[in-house]
Amino acid sequence: xxxxxxxxxxxxxxxxxxxxxxxxxxxxxxxxxxxxxxxxxxxxxxxxxxxxxxxxxxxxxxxxxxxxxxxxxxxxxxxxxxxxxxxxxxxxxxxxxxxxxxxxxxxxxxxxxxxxxxxxxx
Numbered sequence: 001x002x003x004x005x006x007x008x009x010x011x012x013x014x015x016x017x018x019x020x021x022x023x024x025x026x027x028x029x030x031x032x033x034x035x036x037x038x039x040x041x042x043x044x045x046x047x048x049x050x051x052x053x054x055x056x057x058x059x060x061x062x063x064x065x066x067x068x069x070x071x072x073x074x075x076x077x078x079x080x081x082x083x084x085x086x087x088x089x090x091x092x093x094x095x096x097x098x099x100x101x102x103x104x105x106x107x108x109x110x111x112x113x114x115x116x117x118x119x120x121x122x
Contacts, residue, residue, distance in 0.1 A: 003100050004039035005058050014097045024091040027062050055103045060095040068092045
């Protein structure tokens with residue numbers, strides 16, 4: 001079973017026990033987060049219906065918060081004596097996918113409400 005989740009404006013294909021690196025998600029190491037599911041495949045059927053995907057759940061655990069490698073941005077105009085060099089390090093979060101669930105447990109538990117019988121008029 002795998003799912004495609006969306007976070008930080010990007011999409012990731014995940015399965016249970018995968019470790020992925022995403023843009024920063026607020027939280028401490030060891031805390032749990034839920035990711036938005038946009039596609040689900042359980043090996044037999046594919047789910048893309050938004051109503052059914054609202055019940056699906058992908059739970060992940062934050063392993064660490066860190067900075068990515070330095071990205072260099074160099075601007076240059078030939079024969080104008082213009083050149084600029086800047087660097088950037090993106091804040092990232094490492095996640096471990098703990099559970100990919102097709103339906104949440106709360107959705108499965110439905111209680112049947114019994115209506116009182118109306119008195120019979122004779």
